[in-house]
Amino acid sequence: MYIMLLPTIILILIKTIITMKFLINLIYFLPV
Secondary structure (H helix, E strand, O other): OHHHHHHHHHHHHHHHHHHHHHHHHHHHHOOO
16 A cells, blocks of 8 residues: 555655746746
């Protein structure tokens, strides 16, 4: 069960990191 669950957790983590980076870039470049 945990072995099957691990890749999905890693995928969700990568997705959230990418989304956070994208949001930070958007907020950073908006005032300029």
